[in-house]
Amino acid sequence: MSSSPADLAASAPAAPAPLKQPHLWTVLTPQWRSTLARSRSHRSVGRTLLFAVIGIAFWAAVFGIAYRMLSYFRGVEEIGSLLAGKMLSMMLMAFGGILLLSNLVTALSTFFLAKDLEMMVAAPVDWVRFYLAKLLETMVHSSWMVILLALPILTAYGIVYDGGPLFLFVAMSAVVPFLIIPTAVGVAVTLLLVTIFPARRTRDILSLVAAGAAAGLVLFLRLAQPEQLARPEGFQSLVDFIALLKAPQSPLLPSEWTAQVIMNWLLRVADPLPIALLWTTAGAFVVFGAMLHQRLYAEGYSKAQEGANSYLQGRTWQRVINATLGWLPVTRREFILKDTKVFFRDATQWSQLILLAVLVIVYVFNIRALPLFSGEKVPFSLVTLVAFLNMGLAGFVLAAIAARFIFPSLSLEGRTLWLLRSTPLDLRTLLWSKYWIGTLPLVVLAVGITWITNTMLQATGFMMAVSLATIVLYTLAAGAMALAMGVFYPQFETENAAQIPTSFGGLLFMMMSVCLLGLIIASEAGPVASYLRAQQSGGPFEVSADLVAGLSVAVALCVGVTVVALRLALRKLEALEA
């Protein structure tokens, strides 16, 4: 006799069996399985090859520089090993700062905003396993880049100072706790922030803090003028210098302990204190973090589900855009209005303006720091050459900005693409709005920085005119390329706008824009050289056929790239399925 579904449901709850907790590895299954699946997914050979070549070239360059420096240090008596230790400790201190910031931002996502959390929190997984699994996930996500960068440098240390085969284990035993400490601190700070602010507001705060700190670090390093250290007159006495090198960077920082563990091994010094400090501190921080997690996580996670109270009228933007762009059709106007509002309301987007400002300041500062007019009189030809090459530098800065702001613009439509595809929106309007809203401010910036730096370089009228015309045309082309590459390689699933430019498409865009820049400079080299010759011979400057041809090639390149890129983008957009 068969029983009915109602009978079955009524008899379903059996006596609960003793609950067996899953292994930590099992809790992390979605993460490592997803990573495996991603690595197995069908990727084009070209893409894999490109990544491999760039990766190997980067590693080789970092290793080569570190190897040369350390080989030189090793040859210097007395202070050589001190310099190597100092360099390692400074590098690790910088890594420590990056790791802390990175962990703060990552922890918010892994502990509070990730999509798998609802299932994990609802499952009968005990809090220790949950904490350790998420801690490990946060550490891997936020540390892999630092590890990749540190690997060739530490390899160079091991080879130059004959670390032997055991050096690998020594380095690992020092680096692992060095990674654990900022992770445990980052997770704990994020947990505290989330219990005070809603998670989305915390994300805004952390984005701002991360951008501000990164910008501050770059600005500090540049404005400190490290090139002055290479001038021997900068040192007052050798004794002072050695004393400075011997003094630890900061005896309480884990980066200093890590550097000591590594250098002690390489210099054959037996001192167990640094490694003991590293592991006990890491252990203590994890235990402290776990206790905090046990007390606050449930409250914090619950609070993270609440939206930020964000009451907005948004009338100011509406009035400004309507007043200035009232002549545009309503669809284009509203599109620009929508993109402007979304940009300035999303801290992950607008906080990048801080990095942009720093990039521009450092660039202008570098031009100002050029020793062209401070000492002996520099020949006119050299000044003209620097002004000419300055176009390349300005072009690179502009390409980097286009990668940050124009490349992600289609990806940011992401999950709302259904709306744009199901309404009678002409895709040319979409492309037009995205192009001009990104490119127009970039053109203004391009003209501004080119004019300022050329004025600093005391460039002639001819060079100023060539530079300004080139940079405007190049910016229009780079903007079109950035948009097109964004359409060809969209990142619809990314929630953080700052991560989009670092994708494959972003990398490809940077390489293509540098190639375009190289071609433009090569085509203009002839006209500029003939101008220089005329100036040096004192004869009149005449508009020759060579000059017209060279400049025409540059113009044709820029216009051609702009038109082709936008057409390809439109075609791809039409074929795109939301």
Added chain:
Amino acid sequence: MIKLSNLTKHYGSFTAVDDLSLEIPPGQLFGLLGPNGAGKTTTLRMVAGILKPTAGRVEIAGEDIHVNPLAAKARLGYIPDRPFVYDKLTGTEFLRFTASLFGQEGPLVERRIAELLELFELSPWKDELTESYSHGMRQKLIISSALVHKPEVIVVDEPMVGLDPKSGRLLKDLFRRFVDRGGTVLMSTHTLEIAEGMCDQIAIMRGGRLIACGTMGQLRQQHDAGDSTLEELFLKLTGGVTERELSELFTS
């Protein structure tokens, strides 16, 4: 008003929709049913012009949506199954932006936006960013956005998910009035009672193919179903879980 001719969609080697032909006249509420993976959402997304068919045609009021997309989409309001909206826009701003995509602006649009927000009880949150909206509130906002330009055809995927009973009832009344005035609704749903109670015609899909189509009476007649409910008919056509399988699930 909506005509699908030999509509087919392949994803690689997988056929999601296979040679589907349908004709929905004006003034009809048409229900598209089927088990998970039957191809309903793919069909609706092709009708809305989001996906391109591998073969076949979609016509909205005589306009092929892939040949003359702007003219066809101007008559269409699409409500997707997942309510993704711009997080950093307020409810009012989202509706104003949607209206602009149909080339509409001005006091009449503003009044309609206010009316829709009032109708769906979103007025108190109209100036809040949509990131703070609940699932149901987002769903109501998307329904409002599909109505803001006064469409002739509504394509709606799982309309009742996330709606409270009051809003669900409101939506039913709204669709009924819409079709009574000559509009056309193509709706996919898993809620068979709603389909049975609301739809003038019902189509059932399975494995990307149409396996039944007609009014409730016609469906019963075609499949010798007597006085069966739509649920019984649906399970008969698509196959349900047997009691033996249920029994194994709880005893193993």
